Amino acid sequence: MTDDLLLTVLGSATPYASVDNPCSGYLVSHRGTRVWVDAGSGTLAQLQRHTRIDELDAIWISHLHADHSADLLTAYYAALFADVELAAPIPLYGPPGIAGRLAHFLTNTSARSPVEEAFEVHELHDGHQAHAGALTLISRAVAHGIPAFALRVETSDRSLVYSGDTAPCANLTSLAERCDLLLCEAESAQVRAEGERVHHTPEDAGDTAEAARAGRLVVTHVGRSLTPGDAVARASARFDGPVDHASPGAVFRVV
8 A cells, every 4th residue: 555646557559558558447446445437348467466456446437449448248247147246236337328328238138237336337428526545537538529537536635637638728727737647648640630539639738737737747559650759759849747668568657
């Protein structure tokens, strides 16, 4: 157990897992509290390097695209049909309709799969707040073309913010105000010429961090047309603070 607020990268690939990098997923921990943030493909395996799912205090899901949520399906099987013994369903925070989406996929007979026996489902809304052990979780709606949320995690004296998937938006900037660490997606190599924007470029990530006066920026969810090094360099040109990449397995101490 540590008094530090830690961010462990389980995976950061998009839109599908690489050989050595699962999709989006992170473990946030502090004083024995453990929260699994996004459950993209391959992240359940990496999560088990650090904790069992029956040791989780909560799961938080930004949106229901598969590269952020697919491993909830196998987590359900682990929770109810394997070697895991839950004392109670795991608190699951996610977008509206998350329980129905899971049940639709998991149900194979006329009887609906008992999703709520594995997960205590709480639907997010803009401004939602919850407590998980020693952590406060604050969610804001963001701009991804579907219901999607960003997350601020707070201890008594430290904070980190996770963008989820989103275009630059006022809600993310205000949520990230003076956070110690901003974990921000940088999926797009360039701004879309047409249509609704749904992602950040690396420059956008730097701008969001600068506008929010974040202490540190970690770029994640870097698109296939970019390299992590390119994303870091481009974000650094727009943000004066330290910039890193969310490499799989990396652990960031939030200070």
